[in-house]
Amino acid sequence: DADVTQTPRNRITKTGKRIMLECSQTKGHDRMYWYRQDPGLGLRLIYYSFDVKDINKGEISDGYSVSRQAQAKFSLSLESAIPNQTALYFCATSAVAQETQYFGPGTRLLVL
Amino acid sequence: AQSVSQHNHHVILSEAASLELGCNYSYGGTVNLFWYVQYPGQHLQLLLKYFSGDPLVKGIKGFEAEFIKSKFSFNLRKPSVQWSDTAEYFCAVEPSGSARQLTFGSGTQLTVLP
Numbered sequence: 001d002a003d004v005t006q007t008p009r010n011r012i013t014k015t016g017k018r019i020m021l022e023c024s025q026t027k028g029h030d031r032m033y034w035y036r037q038d039p040g041l042g043l044r045l046i047y048y049s050f051d052v053k054d055i056n057k058g059e060i061s062d063g064y065s066v067s068r069q070a071q072a073k074f075s076l077s078l079e080s081a082i083p084n085q086t087a088l089y090f091c092a093t094s095a096v097a098q099e100t101q102y103f104g105p106g107t108r109l110l111v112l
Numbered sequence: 113a114q115s116v117s118q119h120n121h122h123v124i125l126s127e128a129a130s131l132e133l134g135c136n137y138s139y140g141g142t143v144n145l146f147w148y149v150q151y152p153g154q155h156l157q158l159l160l161k162y163f164s165g166d167p168l169v170k171g172i173k174g175f176e177a178e179f180i181k182s183k184f185s186f187n188l189r190k191p192s193v194q195w196s197d198t199a200e201y202f203c204a205v206e207p208s209g210s211a212r213q214l215t216f217g218s219g220t221q222l223t224v225l226p
Contacts, residue, residue, distance in 0.1 A: 033214075040121070042202055042216040043156075058213070090155065100146070101214060103156040 003027045004104035006091050012110045013081050021076045021107050023091030031094045032074035033101065034058075034066060036087040043090065049074055081111045114139035116205050118217035125193050126225050133188040133220050135177075135203030142208040145186040147177055150219075151199045159201070162186065163208070173197070195226045 004025045013019050023032065030051050035043040035058075045058030047066040055066060063085060067075045078085055088108050092101040115138045125131060137143065147159040160171025167179040177188045186203060203217040 035216075040218055042116075042118075042218040043204075043214075044216070045213060048213065092156075100158050100161060102158075103148075105155045 004091060004093055004102055006089075006104040006107050008107060009105065010108045012112065014112050015082055017081050019078045019081055019109070021089055021091075021109070023074045023076070023104055025072050025091075025093045025102075025104075027093055027095075027102060028071075029093040029095045029099075029102075030071065031096070032068065033092040033094075034064075034074065034076045035090045035092065036060065036085075037090060037106075038087050046076065046089075078111075081109075083111045085109065086111045114143065114205050114207060114215045116203055116215050116217035118201075118203055118220050120220045121218070122221045122223070124223045124225065127195055128192050129224075131188070131190040131193045131197075131222070133201055133203075133222070135186045135188065135217060137184050137186065137203075137205040137215075139184075139205060139207060143205045144208055145177075145179060146204040146206075146214070147171065147175070147186070147188050148202045148204060148216075149199045150202065156202065159188070193222070193224045195224045198222060198224045 007022045033048040034046040037043045049068045065077045091104040094101045117136045119134045145162040148156040149159050150156050160169050162169045162179045170176045200219045200221050202219045204214045206214045
């Protein structure tokens with residue numbers, strides 16, 4: 001869905017490096033989410049934000065931080081990347097309660 | 113906290129075969145239920161969702177799912193699959209109300225042979 005974009009789409013980095021993944025949306029949704037997808041584990045929630053001033057930890061927030069710079073932008077940072085953070089990362093958005101989440105195209109991250 | 117189980121990790125079918133993918137969830141309250149599909153190299157797309165009402169939900173591309181509350185199940189079905197249905201399918205659940213956290217199952221890879 002072109003309404004939710006993620007940059008970069010692919011990234012290779014080294015252990016210990018800081019990396020930021022960015023998500024932008026033009027859907028006008030208040031709620032934004034970051035997930036990681038690992039084979040055999042499905043998607044797991046890292047962080048979510050219900051509005052610009054609201055940040056919440058998800059199931060697997062350790063080693064990650066986020067920033068909600070504006071309603072349309074939600075960034076995920078790995079302060080010191082480690083190999084087990086190699087995964088496919090998805091951003092998603094939703095409107096208020098009882099609404100579907102819309103996913104971005106994903107960022108494939110490889111940490112060496 | 114809620115959890116979701118998808119018992120079939122990989123399903124292989126021939127075209128025109130019928131499909132049923134299992135999904136069971138664990139949660140003590142009212143839930144919203146979803147099936148998402150991820151085609152090769154693409155992002156997740158919503159197939160169908162259930163919030164309330166008729167427990168038999170029809171989605172896109174001929175898919176349907178039935179919510180059976182007593183069994184905590186939300187199985188996905190399609191009478192006749194096509195090669196283009198090859199994808200990974202994820203069941204997801206979230207508690208109804210203000211705490212909007214989706215929990216995904218581990219996914220089922222469907223391969224349809226031409």
